[in-house]
Amino acid sequence: MALRFNLREQIVQEIGREIVQGRLRPGENLPQEYLLCQQYQVSRTVIREALKGLSTRGLVKARPRVGTQVCARKDWQMLDPDVLIWYFEGKPQGEFLRHLTEIRAMIEPAAAELAAQRATPEEIARIEKCFRQLEKSIASPKQWIEADIEFHVSILNACHNILLQSLVNTLRKTLLKSRALSVPLPESGPGQNLTSGIELGIDRSVYHHQQIFSAIRDRDGAAACRHMQALLRDVAAAVETLISLSER
Amino acid sequence: MALRFNLREQIVQEIGREIVQGRLRPGENLPQEYLLCQQYQVSRTVIREALKGLSTRGLVKARPRVGTQVCARKDWQMLDPDVLIWYFEGKPQGEFLRHLTEIRAMIEPAAAELAAQRATPEEIARIEKCFRQLEKSIASPKQWIEADIEFHVSILNACHNILLQSLVNTLRKTLLKSRALSVPLPESGPGQNLTSGIELGIDRSVYHHQQIFSAIRDRDGAAACRHMQALLRDVAAAVETLISLSER
DNA sequence: AAACTCCATTTGTCATACAATATGATAATT
DNA sequence: AATTATCATATTGTATGACAAATGGAGTTT
Structure with a gap:
């Protein structure tokens, strides 16, 4: 023990x-x-x-x-991070990421639209800072994941909705506590094509993030929503790729 | 004590x-x-x-x-019902309903669309049953609220996403444990126009619910999304009305 | 200045006793 | 016979006192 x-x-x-x-x-x-x-x-x-x-x-x-x-x-208080982790431990690999991505796809486009309307100048500056950090982190998977999370959290916080913030915080804590993210990285030996595949995706991802940030800065809610949708479609595809790779 | x-x-x-x-x-x-x-x-x-x-x-x-x-x-585990209740006790009346309605407006249209794609026949039958119950409950505010909650929960459950179900369940428990819903009803004396106003709203509400149910049954995700958006616009307006009334 | 040792403080764990509570059985009452 | 009241019993709830373990800081040594 x-x-x-x-x-x-x-x-x-x-x-x-x-x-x-x-x-x-x-x-x-x-x-x-x-x-x-x-x-x-x-x-x-x-x-x-x-x-x-x-x-x-x-x-x-x-x-x-x-x-x-x-x-x-x-x-059961399923939204307790420990309970969530115990639950998904008993499920197939990647199940948590799949559900997480799905609920993100429901929430984040609408949240981006709301953020475009409501974000204070300070919050927009914070979002920009997170985006710059993201740009700088394309070489390091670990840093990139952190910066990515911070970017999305900063947008969701700009909605000024405590329930939304609480949900995001809970899911973030669960994601970091679980081993959901630490799975695909170890097998960097034979799966070199995986790395290049991810890097291919990273270029598109940076572009989407840039578009989202610009739209929020320019108070263009519809565009922010659209680009967030596009980003999350890519994320969903990447998650499915990771799941199928980890099943080999 | x-x-x-x-x-x-x-x-x-x-x-x-x-x-x-x-x-x-x-x-x-x-x-x-x-x-x-x-x-x-x-x-x-x-x-x-x-x-x-x-x-x-x-x-x-x-x-x-x-x-x-x-x-x-x-x-803090804000999504613990007790913590949420303690938090909103320290806030102005109606603050919880306002935040709740806002996050519903973000989630439920997308969820209705997903439900239209994924609901099993049993789940569609369940949604219909909840709608019929709603129709029967227009005379009793208490029953109507219960039936309304059940209707929306049944749709969200049809998305087959455990995180979404957990969130909804937490918010539902919090809503029922808090006194958020028991506030406006006592002052039914002078506010007779409030009652009639709500009943006016109920007709529209039943119509929206009916459209949502039909769209899901017919697997028309876009329509389900549209009608859910319309419903939640009305809900948001009703919440603001209640808040302004309770401030008198 | 840095590393080490020791000490005092606070929570962590153990053991035991008794109180409060809920269930089911038994007795009393209608 | 059915219903209600009473009581016994099992299990958690609370109280108390003792000691163990961990931590931060003071003092000591290098």
């Missing part, structure tokens, strides 16, 4: 995975606290604090005399 | 509000555990389990020797 966490956190992770990945099913009772103490060889304090971590995430509900039951899926 | 909750939950709520509503600021230290025990007149067990609930939501971080610090806002 990894020692990155304290006892409580380790047990949260273990039981959390058991539930979210379906080995403990909704309605089932967890063993009683004193049995969990024996099972994990820890004190009841640790078990109870771990169960609190799960009940805060809506995964279990404890009641005296009844015990601790696994909640129905509709009660 | 309401006794709806156990001690731990009460303290989670109290300190959670202190943080999210800004009376305890990021970087600040909470009092040490033994001091909190004195302050709230409870055992350290309760304090620790409460702090655990806050740290799971990303509001605080505890470290030996250093104490328990309020986290930066970017670390």
Whole structure:
């Protein structure tokens, strides 16, 4: 067992995975606290604090005399980064990226349009700064991904909608915590064509980003929306490519 | 203090509000555990389990020797329904509805289009059932709101995107837990014109819903998108009306 | 100035006891 | 017989006291 966490956190992770990945099913009772103490060889304090971590995430509900039951899926706080990670760990590679890209394709064009109307001069300057950083990062995949994320976050923040910002922040945290992005890079040996393929895509990507930034700066919402759509079509295609490559 | 909750939950709520509503600021230290025990007149067990609930939501971080610090806002799990409610409690009336409607206007047209492509026959039947229920509920505001929510949820679920479903579920839970919807109804005395205004809107609303359902059934994504946009324009206008009325 | 050692402070963990609560069985009442 | 009231019991909720582990800083050495 990894020692990155304290006892409580380790047990949260273990039981959390058991539930979210379906080995403990909704309605089932967890063993009683004193049995969990024996099972994990820890004190009841640790078990109870771990169960609190799960009940805060809506995964279990404890009641005296009844015990601790696994909640129905509709009660789960799926938008907790840990819950999301546990969930997608149990799914095929790339599934998270696929869903993420899809919801981005729904949101970001409309968000770009709104940002074009609402962004303050400071926010436009911030978007430009992120774009310049992106231009400078085409050589380094790691830096490029970071700069790319910052660019999109800066646009979404310019919408001045706290719910949107919260969603983006959650997805960003999940993306960075998960290994979703660290998968395709290791196999740079035989897949040299993958690298060139990505670089081919990067030129188009930089162009799209430039067009999006210009449109927002010029307060042209329709154009910002259009170019964001085009960019996300490319992203979706790239994700599918990565998935098919990682399946070999 | 309401006794709806156990001690731990009460303290989670109290300190959670202190943080999210800004009376305890990021970087600040909470009092040490033994001091909190004195302050709230409870055992350290309760304090620790409460702090655990806050740290799971990303509001605080505890470290030996250093104490328990309020986290930066970017670390907060804003999409936890409790955190959202605490946050909007500190904001003007209707602020949550406004932000909610805005993010719906970004997402739902695209989602309706996707649903038109992807919905299974069962899901289309479900959407129709929700629409029929809506038609039957025009007389009862309470039932109408429920049916309306179910209709939109059924469309969003037909997109088969777990992230989208999770977001919708979170917002739905928050809406139902908060008093956001229970505000305008009490003042039905002098505001009779409000009622008639809403009923005028309901006719249009039923029409829009009908068009949306038909478009999805007929696999006409573009039309579904168009009609959803029209509906949400009306919703946004209604929200603004309610806000201005509640400000009198 | 940098690295190391030690110390004091705070949270982390353990153990035990008792209180509160919800369920099901049992008894009392109609 | 059906319903209600009571009680016993199992499980989590809370309290208390003790010790362990981790961390930051002061002081020491190089």
